[in-house]
Amino acid sequence: MTISLEKRGVSCVAELLDKDAPRTCDAVWAALPQGGDVYHAKYARNEVYTMVPRFADQEPGRENTTVTPIPGDVVYFSFDEGMLDRRFKEEKGIDSLPGVIDLAIFYGRNNLLLNGDVGWVPGNVYATIVDGLAPMAEACNDVWRSGGVGERLVYRRLEE
Secondary structure (H helix, E strand, C coil): CEEEECCCCEEEEEEECCCCCHHHHHHHHHHCCEEEECEECCCCCCEEEEEEECCCCCCCCCCCEECCCCCCEEEEEEEECCCCCHHHHHHHCCCCCCEEEEEEEECCCCCCCEECCCEECCEEEEEEEEECHHHHHHHHHHHHHHCCCCCEEEEECCCC
């Protein structure tokens, strides 16, 4: 699949990890394209993500989880309604949803999925970036420095 920062005109290619996270891969693949406003992580470090409404008929559950993602990891998080605080949900315009899916990519080292409000936040690593990580990392770092207003993070099936 491709993952793009549309406004910045940067894309990368990620390979699904069907053997390691088959349920998550199936759920994401069936729901593509997905995308929305991009956000840069505050706590996890080198992460950009978008939040979308739940799309799977049945949540995949935990598989191939990590709390220490590495550069190139593409991660799926499922948050129940009560897990995210009110202000966070209001800021992101997701306060009316019963739960959300966080689709994230990690572009640098030393990431730790520990949230001061809820503790460890394991995510399912369901893909790895195999092409274009360096320019995507540069663009993600620019989201950190310059902001993400008007930028969208979009996941699509790779056109062969």
